[in-house]
Amino acid sequence: MRAPHILVVDDEADIRDTIRDTLTDEGYEVTVAANAAQAREAVSERLPSLVLLDIWMPDTDGISLLHEWQQGHRVTCPVVILSGHGTVETAVEATRLGAADFIEKPVSLNKLLRTVEKSLRGVRPAERGSLRSGTLPPVFAAPVRSRRIRELRERAEQLAPLAAPLLIVGESGTGRDSLAHFIHQAGPRREAPFIRVPGASLIAQSAAALLLGGDGGPAAGAERGLLEQAGAGTLFISTLEDVSTAAQALLAGVLESARYGHLGQAVQLPLEARLAASVRPATLADPAAAGLRPDLVERLGALRIEVPPLREYSEDISELLRYTAEDLVEREHLPFRRFSFAAQNRLRNYPWSGNLRELNSLVRRLLAADGAEEVSLAEVERELQPLPGVQEPLVKQDLLALPLREAREHFERAYLTEQLALCGGKVSQLARRVGMERTHLYRKLRSLGIDFRGMLSEE
DSSP states (O other): OOOOEEEEEOSOHHHHHHHHHHHHHTTOEEEEESSHHHHHHHHHHOOOSEEEEESOOSSSOHHHHHHHHHHHTOOOSOEEEEETTOOHHHHHHHHHTTOSEEEESSOOHHHHHHHHHHHTTTSOHHHHTTSOOSOOOHHHHSOOOOHHHHHHHHHHHHHTTOOSOEEEEOOTTSOHHHHHHHHHHHSTTTTSOEEEEEGGGOOTTTHHHHHHBBSOOGGGOSSBOHHHHHTTSEEEEEOGGGSOHHHHHHHHHHHHHTEEOOBTOOOOEEOOSEEEEEEOHHHHHOTTTTTOOHHHHHHHTTEEEEOOOGGGGGGGHHHHHHHHHHHHHHHHOOOOOEEOHHHHHHHHTSOOTTHHHHHHHHHHHHHHTTOOSEEOHHHHHHHHSOOTTOOOOGGGOOGGGSOHHHHHHHHHHHHHHHHHHHTTTOHHHHHHHHTOOHHHHHHHHHHTTOOOGGGGGGO
């Protein structure tokens, strides 16, 4: 069965290539044309299932070409208009001539995929059966341009066909779970299940029953455990640091032997699923200090992919804001609002400690405010301010707004305070964790006004 054939007509090579690559990855057959003449030739050779047609082209504009096709009955498939200079009048004219939809540039890839799918609903189901389901992660769906994200996608596509365990390294909120699903969908396991399990759910009392199944009692739920339910697909453990010690030992044993058995049964089954997990960057520096078995991290980390924090590709903030707003408007029916240039500039220089998750929450709150059509800088500033009387942790500080010395002191105080808490107040353990000589660390704690004296007796 052949997948739907899509003709992309656009005079900008970068846009043609991006749309072609995206649609090809989703299982479509794609032909590209750089102008109206090439488009006419492509249609004469093979009638497409859908046309994506740019308005502004050097020889014949898209509206005229659409009108020509409509009059000559040469193209009877849906036509979606693309325009970087779209106006309401242009959209009305295009739809009057029979265009199925209208998309403004720069194109949000997630919106593109939804529009293509919607426009193809008249195609026979058998033709669409080979298409992959699901949406792209935000860093891939939005029309971002940064080198870091291009490299991330290339790396993800390299890892997708492989069978070895995978470790996704990134801060909380960077889209690690979505990336795991994308890698699953982009590889040969796409037709098999993708099962996500929060690390915190693998507690000592029920982890074996959940993972292995069999005679696990009520905690196991179904008799088949997660390893068996995943089949030849992917079992993804979100936030490995939260997994109990007992579950870690079990997973390490399964990875070592590539076999597992149901509880209470001697028969061993081959491990068919690909195991993947997410972990924070700081954990890899000292897994044992984070409560992880180094051998488990080593086995899961046979292959690794690092998801950059949002602050490392801040040049894409404007497009991510637009994409997120469009996505929320469509999924949650919120009113659409544009971000002013001043608001965009402010957010490009914001540290985004919560990464994409924080950006999504911020955009949702601003759209739900139902204010003017344009989000102002003042609105953004109000949303970024902490609640009165609430002590802001490091990850919520906008350090870029402070002088260097003050910003450094804020960072060091918050960093060492939180690290000290993670070490249970033990300064000797803190020294090992942060890589400082203990005498120097004592001086640093005193200079920053961090009260550790009440904790010294615990060492």
